[in-house]
Amino acid sequence: MASLHFKSLMCIDTEDITGSDETHLVVSGTTRWRGRMNDGDAVSLNVVKPIPFINRARIDLFDDDHPDPDDHVGTTYALLSEIGKGEIEHTFKYNAPLGSAKYVLTPWNSRRSHYCQSNSGHRTRG
Numbered sequence: 001m002a003s004l005h006f007k008s009l010m011c012i013d014t015e016d017i018t019g020s021d022e023t024h025l026v027v028s029g030t031t032r033w034r035g036r037m038n039d040g041d042a043v044s045l046n047v048v049k050p051i052p053f054i055n056r057a058r059i060d061l062f063d064d065d066h067p068d069p070d071d072h073v074g075t076t077y078a079l080l081s082e083i084g085k086g087e088i089e090h091t092f093k094y095n096a097p098l099g100s101a102k103y104v105l106t107p108w109n110s111r112r113s114h115y116c117q118s119n120s121g122h123r124t125r126g
């Protein structure tokens with residue numbers, strides 16, 4: 001088991017043509033962060049609590065639109081095999097006939113979780 005620690009998100013180019021994006025970050029189907037971002041904005045993701053995962057965690061980035069369907073900016077995965085490789089960043093690039101977007105999720109850090117180990121030292125006497 002591992003846990004995913006996000007650091008920051010930068011918006012290079014919004015998907016919406018005018019104004020800011022209503023950006024939201026979804027991990028394994030659960031929204032973990034949501035906010036408005038415009039070109040050049042960077043936000044700290046320290047407010048996002050570490051997210052435990054087993055083999056990999058799917059990370060999706062969206063821009064909310066209403067009444068149109070939300071724009072899916074992109075998908076990436078945090079992998080168990082990345083543990084110990086330091087901080088990792090991913091650039092989401094989105095291209096569609098009516099818009100483009102570029103975001104940098106930088107960096108994340110997968111660490112071995114201590115959750116599984118919390119009981120490992122416990123021995124029953126018998």
Ligand SMILES: [Ca+2]
Binds near residue numbers: 015
């Ligand atoms: Ca949009």
Ligand SMILES: [Ca+2]
Binds near residue numbers: 016022
């Ligand atoms: Ca939007």
